[in-house]
Amino acid sequence: MVTITINGQAVEAPEGTSVLDAATAAGVTIPTLCYLKDLNCIGSCRVCLVDVEGEGLAASCNTAVREGMRVRTDTPQVAAARRANLQAIMDDHRALCATCVRQDTCALRDLASTFNLTDAPGPLPEPAPWDxxxxxxxxxxxxxxxxxxVAICEKVQHCAVWDFTGVGPSTKIIVRDNLPIAEAGCALCGQCITHCPTGALTARDDVSLIMEAILDPAVETVVQVAPAVRTAWGEGLGLSREEATPGRLAAALHAVGFDRVFDTDFAAxxxxxxxxxxxxx
Incomplete structure (x- = not known):
């Protein structure tokens, strides 16, 4: 164990622990954006900056603790640097928050609000073609x-669908070998969507197609409910396990307009x- 000082408080942490993890364990909050514990500790967003005495500003996610280290996370200089780095990210981000599917769960938007940032003054970047x-x-x-x-796909899912080219401001995230996404071996697990902090990765939205089918009297609409859905469907609606019954789920789907609802339990x-x-x- 080593002893460091964070904002004047003595903190003990195992040798090799990052400053970020040591601070979190001590109840000190440091904002992060690109960080994924044990998976993505590259400090690319520079949002987790702290002031290390004698060294200046450093990314806390990939700076290891050492005996006697003195760290400040709450100085005006630290706050200004974090804000400037976030503003640079925002300036290169297509911030159409009102129509974005991640408007309520976007980590970048949450941090932008915390640091009172503004939208980019220049023209918004345009999306590249996609299937x-x-x-x-x-x-x-x-x-x-x-x-x-890139990290979650390669290190956890072992699919390595995503890759990157360039360095610094010219960095771009690409599909491996510049393949069409349909040919890149994507397992459609959804982990990259779950871990994306913005609306850059999402699931295809077929709600309008479903509603067209429901409203067409010539189309008979059928729902097959998988066991996982039947078990967990109430969580997103704040229903308890006792309230989120299969019968209530079937009734809700009928109320939406589906003609037939089946449980796929036995088939599963x-x-x-x-x-x-x-x-x-």
Whole structure:
């Protein structure tokens, strides 16, 4: 263990621990954007800057603690540097927040509000072409080059769909080998969408197509509910496990306008048995 001082408070942390993790364990909040614990500690966003005595500003996510280190996270200089770095990110971001699907869950928007930032004064960047039929959608104009998608896809999902080219301001996130996304081996797991801090990665929105089918009297609409959906559907609506019953889910889907609602429980059991048999074989 080593002892460091954070904002005048003595903090003990295991050797090799990052300043960010040591501060978090001590109850000191340091803002982050590109950081993913143990996966993406590259300090590219420079939002987690702290003032290390004798060294100046440093990214806390990839700066290791050492005996006697003195760190300040709350100085005006630190706040100004974080704000300037966030503003630079915002200036290169297509901030159409009112129509963005991530408007309520965007980490960049939350930090921009915290630091009282303004929208970019110049023209907004334009998105690069993308396959509109693919279930995973990407808007490059909202990408902040945080590398979280690259890290989660390569180190956790082991698909390595995402890659990057260039350095510094010229960095770009690309599909591996510049392949079309449909040919890049994407498993459609959704982890890159979940870990993207902005609206750069989203799922294809088919709600309008569904509503057209529901409103067409010549179309019979059918829902098949998977066990995972039946189990967890109430969480997003704030319903308890006792309230979120399969019957209530079926009634809600009928109320939306679907003609028939089926539970896929038994079919899912068959799928599990078949997958297990194939794996053993």
């Amino acid at each position: 509109a039929d693919f279930p995973l959608q990407r808007d490059s104009s909202k990408c902040i080059k945080c590398m979280r998608c 059991d068959l799928t599990i048995m078949e997958e297990g048999s194939e794996f053993v074989e």
